[in-house]
Amino acid sequence: MIVMKFGGTSVGVPEHFELATRLVADRVPQDPVVVVSALAGITNLLVEWCAAPRRRRELARRLVERHLEFARASGVGAAVIAETLDSWGEEAAGAGAADDPLTGAERDRVLAFGERFAALLFAAGLRARGVEAAAVHAGEAGLVTDDRFGAAHPLPESAALLRRSLERRPPVPVVTGFIGRSADGRPTTLGRGGSDYTAALLGVALGAEEIQIWTDTSGMLSADPRIVPEARPVPRISFQEASELAYFGAKVLHPKTLLPAIDGGIPVRILNTARPGHPGSLITPSAEPDAGAWRVKSIACKKGITAVTIVSTRMLLAHGFLARVFESFGRHHVVVDLVTTSEVSISVTVDDPGRLDPVIAELEAIGRVEVRHGLAVVAVVGEGAPQRLGLAGHLFTLLGGVGVGVEMISQGASRVNLSFVVKEEDADRAVRLLHRGLGLDVEAQVASG
Structure with missing residues (x-):
């Protein structure tokens, strides 16, 4: 089986959403488990909602309108997110315009809505293609964390819990990235790069052949393309090389994403949703077999x-x-x-x-x-x-x-x-x-x- 993670840019507009659901549908024979981030811009909107009490009504309305418009434009219909919209309405109304800052637990509960909406929409998009699929809240599936809200760490028992709840497929699970659940049942978030981290954790727990990170670039590049427009994809790179690049600024992958993959020895491939035929970058435990000579990547x-x-x-x-x-x-x-x-x-x-x-x-x-x-x-x-x-x-x-x-x-x-x-x-x-x-x-x- 494979894990396929799609970031906000890969699911944030209907055209990219259509490409992403088609990619999963084409790979059903490979037994995919899907991980999704919130639609592009939604997490930032939710962060702003938490930080700006006097703008909460306006921001809550924008969030609802964005998801309703996306459901309409992508052809899946608003019914699939109706229940979660009701929950969001209750959350937004409960907070109101209170000036008191949110606690870490309250903030994580709010931020989790982005991935919850995205998973429902993506699963509906797969079903529209004839693929049996279901949205899965990672925390409810077994991603249990400590209570360091905003930067939670998975507990050791998470792997066994995830394996037990997701081992029976179909349906294709569309799992929320970025979020988990504390031991006492409260939503938590995994911090920056959390959706990639979720994908890696699932890949190890389920024994994946490969963890695929679908994004808007064709792999890890020879430099930041905003600085060097002619930067090229690096076809193959070691875990250690990728970790150094991620730590020192390569935005395509967060450093902690690789930790579970390194422990499990599972290759990670970085792919471009808009160019699915491009091989991208393959990250493996070691460099190329013939890498006896030095080479700057x-x-x-x-x-x-x-x-x-x-x-x-x-x-x-x-x-x-x-x-x-x-x-x-x-x-x-x-x-x-x-x-x-x-x-x-x-x-x-x-x-x-x-x-x-x-x-x-x-x-x-x-x-x-x-x-x-x-x-x-x-x-x-x-x-x-x-x-x-x-x-x-x-x-x-x-x-x-x-x-x-x-x-x-x-x-x-x-x-x-x-x-x-x-x-x-x-x-x-x-x-x-x-x-x-x-x-x-x-x-x-x-x-x-």
Whole structure:
């Protein structure tokens, strides 16, 4: 069996919706389990509804109108979502224009409506094609999570519960992405990338042959196409390479999506709903079988970075100094991206500067702290590429030739990633230059020609 996940752009307009339901209908012999996100823009609308009490009536009306119009335009009819529309009306009326902020549990209950509507519509679209299908609430099917509302984690028993409730097919299950249910029955959400994460969890629980992520690009690309228009799809990539790209800014896949797939050894394929004949990108446990030589696969860029440097002579011959630094970041839930050290200093990068103040206050007790904002991390990713003799020198020669300064470099234990920090204003120029300088644009022309 296969898992087929469709994002908001793949189901957000009737034309794409028709393509997506046809793709599933054509693959019924492969025993598909479908995962859907909310229609494009709906989650943002619901987030706004939660945050703007005085606009709730208007936003609630827009949500209803959007789904009714979509049901009409896609030909499935409004009856399939009537009961959920009633539930939404009760939710919206109950909150009214109260100024009190919503609790995490209340917010997740509201956000869950987007996927609930989408699953009902998609299942109806499949039935219109003669496919026996049913909408399934992931939480009710067994996706039980902790109660960290907004960023919930599945509990260990979820896999067995999901397997038990979904093992009998048909009908084709159309499962809500992004949402689960706490042990006491309250809706939860899995955070950013939650629908992809749901697909991966289901793939592992059900023993899928492949997890397919259908989106609006033909796979993972050699660079962000908004920066490099000629970026090309990468045909095959390892879990480790894909994880590095996702972590450092590749929007097509969220890093946590790959964790269940890695544990289960299940390949993930990224496909384009509008170009179903394109093979996309296949993500597997290892790189190509013949990947004995190095090869840069892609260049990722993560903006909005802040660098923190701690300078202290106490580092000299001191035991436990680094531990104290990282304990401070960990205590305040600040995730560190890159790390470099010297005899008397340590520099780290973070992408959430809003939590830095208490960290800095603690670190100033052990050294002088310097903070630099407005930076970006550029990551050159490819199996074996960082070990290639002269690669770093080649990159810095290219960048130096156009006046792009490197603020920091990190080549850690990973065999697949060479990262460096530049000013955010130089990031796009650096990505374009390296894409061309490493020959990725030439491969793009060959692949497309």
